[in-house]
Amino acid sequence: MYLPVMLNTEGKKIVVIGGGSVALEKIQKLINFDARVEAVSLNFLPSLLEMGPKVQCRVSPYHKDHITNAFLVISATNDALVNRQVYEDCRALHILCNVVDQPDLCDVVFTSALKRGQLIFSVSTSGQSPILGQKIIGKLKEEYDExxxxxxxxxxxxxxxxxxxxxxxxxxxxxxxxxxxxxxxxxxxxxxxxxxxxx
Ligand SMILES: C[C@@]1(CC(=O)O)C2=NC(=C\c3[nH]c(c(CCC(=O)O)c3CC(=O)O)Cc3[nH]c(c(CC(=O)O)c3CCC(=O)O)/C=C3\N/C(=C\2)[C@@H](CCC(=O)O)[C@]3(C)CC(=O)O)/[C@H]1CCC(=O)O
Ligand SMILES: NC(=O)c1ccc[n+]([C@@H]2O[C@H](COP(=O)([O-])OP(=O)(O)OC[C@H]3O[C@@H](n4cnc5c(N)ncnc54)[C@H](O)[C@@H]3O)[C@@H](O)[C@H]2O)c1
Missing domain, CATH: 1.10.12 (Lyase 2-enoyl-coa Hydratase; Chain  A, domain 2)
Known part of the structure; x- marks a missing residue:
């Protein structure tokens, strides 16, 4: 079961492991909601390196030390063992974790969202059909314009x-x-x- 809540990420450390297109998507979402991100990866897409002061990129293999004091960790590597290690480290350190596309390794799942200033819509299908969530948000986009x-x-x-x-x-x-x-x-x-x- 997932409880719908809004996370206050202001001033909190959010760590993303991985620097490919999936990490990019998540980081764009985080930035859109004003979060500050520390990213750790063996390599980064150029666009990630150019995202400005809100995204700090560290070229390195993942290590537990990278997530110390994190509020939330998102693992988006292409290495299943690393993703599982990140999840286990988060458990040991009591840190909220999202391993993309792996609900069994998630305390927190991403939703389809629409932001109109401080009016925020967030749709989850509890993992059943992310595309349906996307479609519903698409409809809300028309009804709730800028x-x-x-x-x-x-x-x-x-x-x-x-x-x-x-x-x-x-x-x-x-x-x-x-x-x-x-x-x-x-x-x-x-x-x-x-x-x-x-x-
Ligand atoms: C909402 C959104 C947010 C985001 O990702 O940021 C999101 N998935 C999106 C799109 C999307 N994801 C997938 C497809 C391909 C089509 C398909 O398979 O359906 C598409 C469509 C596309 O890409 O167009 C594949 C997929 N996703 C998950 C699995 C694993 C599984 O089902 O077991 C697999 C199979 C992987 C495989 O094939 O192995 C799991 C999760 N995906 C979630 C979120 C969480 C539950 C959300 C909810 O409750 O509805 C959860 C549980 C965990 C998480 O990742 O947080 C984003 C919408 C974009 C947006 O609106 O911005
Ligand atoms: N691209 C997609 O559309 C898509 C869709 C659904 C699922 N996925 C899955 O999501 C994962 C990520 O996808 P992607 O397209 O971003 O992959 P990618 O290969 O582009 O990126 C993976 C990133 O993980 C980093 N990485 C690997 N091992 C690491 C380690 N030990 N420490 C730190 N960083 C490490 C790599 O340097 C790379 O930047 C893959 O497992 C993929 O199968 C991808």
Whole structure:
């Protein structure tokens, strides 16, 4: 069974073992969610070496020391023995582990995801059909277009003011429910009014 949660990766060490196309895909996802990555591999795709300060690449065979104090480790090598070793080291050190495409060696599995600013959709099929997850996210992409990046910010700002303004949680919930599907312009105006009235 998988519990759906959101991981706070800010300031945490995330280690990726491997430097091929599968590692690249995972690292791109991690960067997209603002994580900092330490990658260890015998060799790296050139694009991985050019990913900037958020990705530190170390050319080396995997060693247990590389994962000390890691919050999360992802193993994406083409060597099954190395992948298993990484998993076992993680177990011994109580570190969360994902071995790509090997659910039996995963504490954490990757989901199909869509990020619209702070609005995040994450779909898992519990390993049954990753392609179905991808398709569902594809549909959500159309329904929740890029305008949601601003909308979610506005909703957050309005909610913060409502929390100050209305102590009665039943009334506050009603107010919050009334605004969630307003268009961006209306939300901007509501926030402007609240800000002027508050200040
Ligand atoms: C969501 C996504 C995220 C990502 O990978 O970042 C992801 N797989 C994706 C795509 C994908 N993976 C595979 C194919 C080929 C078609 C097929 O086989 O179906 C495609 C399609 C493609 O490539 O287009 C092969 C595959 N995957 C796993 C196995 C092992 C097995 O089933 O036993 C095998 C067979 C390997 C073999 O042949 O030996 C296992 C896992 N794959 C997961 C995640 C986790 C469960 C997610 C969930 O709960 O739904 C889990 C359990 C562990 C993990 O890897 O974390 C990503 C979507 C892309 C996106 O949306 O960005
Ligand atoms: N490429 C795909 O689309 C795909 C899809 C599904 C599964 N896979 C599987 O995922 C794995 C990785 O795929 P890939 O395409 O990225 O492979 P790849 O061969 O391009 O990369 C493997 C990486 O692992 C590194 N590596 C090997 N031994 C190591 C060690 N001891 N220490 C540190 N690094 C080590 C290599 O240097 C290389 O950078 C493979 O097992 C592959 O079968 C690949």
């Amino acid at each position: 305008s949601w990046e601003e909308k979610i910010k506005l909703l957050g700002a309005i909610r913060t003011i409502f929390k100050e303004m209305e102590r009665d949680s039943v009334k506050r919930n009603k107010m919050l429910r009334a605004i969630i599907y307003k268009d961006t312009e209306t939300l901007r105006r509501i926030l402007e009014k609240l800000t002027i009235n508050g200040g």
